[in-house]
Amino acid sequence: xxxxxxxxxxxxxxxxxxxxxxxxxxxxxxxxxxxxxxxxxxxxxxxxxxxxxxxxxxxxxxxxxxxxxxxxxxxxxxxxxxxxxxxxxxxxxxxxxxxxxxxxxxxxxxxxxxxxxxxxxxxxxxxxxxxxxxxxxxxxxxxxxxxxxxxxxxxxxxxxxxxxxxxxxxxxxxxxxxxxxxxxxxxxxxxxxxxxxxxxxxxxxxxxxxxxxxxxxxxxxxxxxxxxxxxxxxxxxxxxxxxxxxxxxxxxxxxxxxxxxxxxxxxxxxxxxxxxxxxxxxxxxxxxxxxxxxxxxxxxxxxxxxxxxxxxxxxxxxxx
Amino acid sequence: xxxxxxxxxxxxxxxxxxxxxxxxxxxxxxxxxxxxxxxxxxxxxxxxxxxxxxxxxxxxxxxxxxxxxxxxxxxxxxxxxxxxxxxxxxxxxxxxxxxxxxxxxxxxxxxxxxxxxxxxxxxxxxxxxxxxxxxxxxxxxxxxxxxxxxxxxxxxxxxxxxxxxxxxxxxxxxxxxxxxxxxxxxxxxxxxxxxxxxxxxxxxxxxxxxxxxxxxxxxxxxxxxxxxxxxxxxxxxxxxxxxxxxxxxxxxxxxxxxxxxxxxxxxxxxxxxxxxxxxxxxxxxxxxxxxxxxxxxxxxxxxxxxxxxxxxxxxxxxxx
Numbered sequence: 027x028x029x030x031x032x033x034x035x036x037x038x039x040x041x042x043x044x045x046x047x048x049x050x051x052x053x054x055x056x057x058x059x060x061x062x063x064x065x066x067x068x069x070x071x072x073x074x075x076x077x078x079x080x081x082x083x084x085x086x087x088x089x090x091x092x093x094x095x096x097x098x099x100x101x102x103x104x105x106x107x108x109x110x111x112x113x114x115x116x117x118x119x120x121x122x123x124x125x126x127x128x129x130x131x132x133x134x135x136x137x138x139x140x141x142x143x144x145x146x147x148x149x150x151x152x153x154x155x156x157x158x159x160x161x162x163x164x165x166x167x168x169x170x171x172x173x174x175x176x177x178x179x180x181x182x183x184x185x186x187x188x189x190x191x192x193x194x195x196x197x198x199x200x201x202x203x204x205x206x207x208x209x210x211x212x213x214x215x216x217x218x219x220x221x222x223x224x225x226x227x228x229x230x231x232x233x234x235x236x237x238x239x240x241x242x243x244x245x246x247x248x249x250x251x252x253x254x255x256x257x258x259x260x261x262x263x264x265x266x267x268x269x270x271x272x273x274x275x276x277x278x279x280x281x282x283x284x285x286x287x288x289x290x291x292x293x294x295x296x297x298x299x300x301x302x303x304x305x306x307x308x309x310x311x312x313x314x315x316x317x318x319x320x321x322x323x324x325x326x327x328x329x330x331x332x333x334x335x336x337x338x339x340x341x342x343x344x345x346x
Numbered sequence: 347x348x349x350x351x352x353x354x355x356x357x358x359x360x361x362x363x364x365x366x367x368x369x370x371x372x373x374x375x376x377x378x379x380x381x382x383x384x385x386x387x388x389x390x391x392x393x394x395x396x397x398x399x400x401x402x403x404x405x406x407x408x409x410x411x412x413x414x415x416x417x418x419x420x421x422x423x424x425x426x427x428x429x430x431x432x433x434x435x436x437x438x439x440x441x442x443x444x445x446x447x448x449x450x451x452x453x454x455x456x457x458x459x460x461x462x463x464x465x466x467x468x469x470x471x472x473x474x475x476x477x478x479x480x481x482x483x484x485x486x487x488x489x490x491x492x493x494x495x496x497x498x499x500x501x502x503x504x505x506x507x508x509x510x511x512x513x514x515x516x517x518x519x520x521x522x523x524x525x526x527x528x529x530x531x532x533x534x535x536x537x538x539x540x541x542x543x544x545x546x547x548x549x550x551x552x553x554x555x556x557x558x559x560x561x562x563x564x565x566x567x568x569x570x571x572x573x574x575x576x577x578x579x580x581x582x583x584x585x586x587x588x589x590x591x592x593x594x595x596x597x598x599x600x601x602x603x604x605x606x607x608x609x610x611x612x613x614x615x616x617x618x619x620x621x622x623x624x625x626x627x628x629x630x631x632x633x634x635x636x637x638x639x640x641x642x643x644x645x646x647x648x649x650x651x652x653x654x655x656x657x658x659x660x661x662x663x664x665x666x
Binding site for chain 1: 375376390392397398441471475642647648661664
């Protein structure tokens, strides 16, 4: 299967449906739309699939502080492939009754790697219109989280939304003096930050860590993955929910071994500290969560187990 | 959430969408269609959600050979609720290029508990038409697997399909002399078997255990859950896939503790033996599988771990 996905991703670059003619007349080779919906108190949450990329060889360079043999053992122990590991992108929407909040903006249609940019199509399937989004709460400024703020033509994708950004994140990536102090392969973030926010400055709001960004929604400082990375806590009635963003990548790796550093982490040690604190809290409170790069639909619960954590996907339900 | 599902199931009885008016205009309270598609070699597999019921108190009577405290500990260790455990129904379809094979027939629209009977609607969403099904391969004769063979009016739901049934299963449930030797609450299966197969006798085929029921599809005798329960092995090219049917119920209980007897098992000890053998094989071969009552979409891999097994859902992919 992974060979197939690799080929599909590399060749056609369309993560939607195989373009080859269907093998028989009876079964179309199309996938179900990529959204999933559930309630948190009076709020309605929708996680929406924005596509995926495959990392051809996750043993090479993904984990920067463990030998390949250890990574391989953890992958195999989780029934994951050692070639062609999927990295999905998932944007979470929360309807609060006062507005529709998007958590991050996706990769942007046709702007990043083949296989990404499915958000507009899957939002449409979910009955979510870009013009209905009232707030985009940004966790951090990596390209796969902010590129979707604007189109290829640099028009706002969410035409009516305010955009709330973490103060520490804005401070870092809007100041090119920090470029030399950033990891080599993250330096493109400075230009992308300038480009994406240029048409949005009038509707941009900078929030401090722990601030309430909307009624019932509070930022949680979780620095390390980037200098100002924030997760979010959502509360409605007696229910709560966490949007963990990139506090952990694939859970089979970075929750099972929370001490591992990801190549995508700006500061590995600080990322580990934030990760342990956030997921320890979610596990202790037996709270529901959603993450940006967990297996779609990306929402479930966290168990603490020896040496780390385990992600337990929530039961899929036909009843919202 | 479970209280909500319990109320939803008990009251409206519609597992589709909340009938209450949407809370706001922006987000419809509808769920994504319940199907998921992937390839096994040249075959195209679709798992289709037929709804669910909630077991109000899984601590009472579900596991017949373990104390409630142990069941509670295992539920909590799997982040599952100790009230309102979901039992989903999933029909797997395999397009072989020579025909479309359904594995079991579902609960039948409007024929069993509220919240079930979603198969016709989700088949339509998946682009699968009942008239395109060429074969229904039956694992066993429990009501939630054969009731959907015919409509409320007792017309065949799959109008052009042959129906293949395990010989040992047919022998048991078609002979009312066995009624007194069956568990009390399974005695209704005799009347239901007679009713469902009456209009299908001309197109019924009885297969022996280990027989090839269609090219590339072989039955695996896994008795215990019922006297003639069969799983299925599917092979195409270099890939293989198992349909495990009811060799195990919820994996967090009956794979984690494969020695547990389910109240739904006809013969607990024999069910345990079949379960260990089947899932041991799937784990050893690192093969993909789908089950009837695992969390939807119900397909993934099996890991052997101390004392039992663990189900690892396959990554959801937008590429079929």
